[in-house]
């Protein structure tokens with residue numbers, strides 16, 4: 158489903174980032190028709206009224222952080238820029254539009270033929286940044302008819318991307334820095350695009366690798382995999398292994414029957430006194446499967462140990478094969494647990510490995526990697542942490558990629574200015590009132606280095622200065638305001654698509670740079686904003702001048718009621 162050009166991208170540097178022609182979006186379905194019909198009917202009505210070239214400014218933002226948290230990670234920008242850079246309707250697409258809009262004049266379709274985004278400006282917060290409600294993530298300026306057509310695809314490209322990146326970041330936060338996080342969600346994702354997007358954005362959010370092979374090819378994300386139940390249960394006996402010979406890792410000797418060697422190690426394990434009563438005879442078909450797999454991957458032996466019984470069969474069988482490998486100079490990698498009490502089983506497995514290390518003098522055997530999977534999510538990982546566990550790596554699928562605990566982020570795209578006239582969208586619900594004007598956004602950092610507040614100002618206001626007392630006001634609640642003395646001021650919106658302006662265009666960073674930004678920014682957040690239970694809201698504010706203007710426009714636009 159992916160474009161050939163996209164296949165050339167790597168996690169370290171996309172073609173676009175290297176300064177060539179900007180490639181198209183990853184998914185070739187992202188075309189000018191991937192929008193809502195009303196964007197085209199609005200475009201027609203603007204055109205009919207001679208208003209289509211009016212210069213409009215729209216903000217893309219969300220209103221509430223997802224997952225009950227107080228932060229969001231912004232993602233999806235690269236795909237938006239790839240879309241804008243290649244926006245052009247084909248003759249075939251125009252014919253289709255003509256067929257679904259039969260009452261529209263031909264002149265409109267002639268106009269559409271010439272439409273591209275050379276006159277559109279896109280300013281954005283860098284992808285991978287930590288962001289907050291109400292703050293424009295992207296500001297798009299251009300001919301109103303064209304920018305309307307961009308609304309739906311932009312919101313589509315940012316919504317899930319930011320949601321799943323945030324979900325991944327939350328899973329990283331609860332797991333801790335030291336754990337390996339593997340994204341296993343492809344089979345459960347919402348279709349192929351959901352799967353590919355999940356792999357890309359979970360990597361940005363701090364996952365280490367994915368099982369999704371196509372994502373590895375498209376984006377250069379590290380690929381990882383373990384071992385399946387089907388492979389284990391497909392074996393009935395060692396007779397199914399045609400060639401049981403294995404050469405030692407240095408090539409100096411050959412073992413003629415590796416299954417027998419594993420069996421002899423199993424006997425030795427059975428005779429370890431501290432294992433007495435723990436297990437008797439293990440499942441021999443499982444031992445056959447492990448042996449067979451070790452013969453295929455002697456340098457990388459990892460086994461799924463829960464097919465029959467972790468403690469009575471999987472673990473001793475794994476250790477028997479691992480010890481046989483070690484006796485031939487190889488080093489086994491570890492196990493995966495996919496059912497049962499993962500805290501208890503991981504601790505028991507670690508004890509088992511430590512006993513083997515001591516009994517047989519095999520260095521580092523106790524450090525065997527324990528991977529856990531099975532419907533994991535933030536809550537289960539938090540529970541495991543509280544109980545204590547010995548898991549080194551988590552494989553997470555369903556809850557991660559489907560964003561099970563919150564289905565959508567709710568990004569919106571609102572008109573804030575047209576022909577230099579600020580516009581506002583009113584609502585009974587104050588959280589839904591839009592913040593008018595073409596704005597600049599600043600992040601103000603305190604003396605401890607943490608971000609304190611995001612400040613929106615009008616475009617023509619002076620840039621807030623470090624060391625100065627800056628009045629920051631809640632956009633809608635009069636009593637909420639504070640003076641902030643910023644140690645550092647960072648302007649957040651940068652020019653990613655300059656249209657006809659002379660502003661230099663920001664380069665699109667590689668996936669690894671986006672990921673680094675995300676990880677570093679999350680590390681720099683104050684911990685009370687990050688905690689899972691009742692986190693402290695981060696302050697989003699407007700300048701005193703913008704506050705006054707919002708409320709002036711609000712009063713101006715809201716009709717005065719009449720009581721009789």
Ligand SMILES: Nc1ncnc2c1ncn2[C@@H]1O[C@H](COP(=O)(O)OP(=O)(O)OP(=O)(O)O)[C@@H](O)[C@H]1O
Pocket residue numbers: 495496497498499500501530531532533534537540541544
């Ligand atoms: N120690 C633990 N504390 C809290 N939750 C756990 C713990 N160990 C496992 N879990 C979670 O409990 C759930 C167990 O699910 P379930 O009972 O369906 O699986 P199972 O019976 O262990 O395995 P399966 O049905 O796949 O054979 C999973 O979501 C898993 O992540």
Ligand SMILES: O=P(O)(O)OC[C@H]1O[C@H](OP(=O)(O)OP(=O)(O)O)[C@H](O)[C@@H]1O
Pocket residue numbers: 341342344345495530531532533552553554555556
């Ligand atoms: O549990 P998730 O977070 O979605 O992670 C991916 C799951 O996919 C695989 O098995 P699958 O679920 O297909 O079968 P199983 O549950 O019977 O093991 C794997 O064994 C994991 O359990």
Ligand SMILES: O=C(O)c1cccnc1
Pocket residue numbers: 341342368381382383384385493530552554
């Ligand atoms: O490699 C694995 O163990 C894996 C990959 C995807 C889904 N479940 C497991």
Ligand SMILES: [Mg+2]
Pocket residue numbers: 531532
């Ligand atoms: Mg499962």
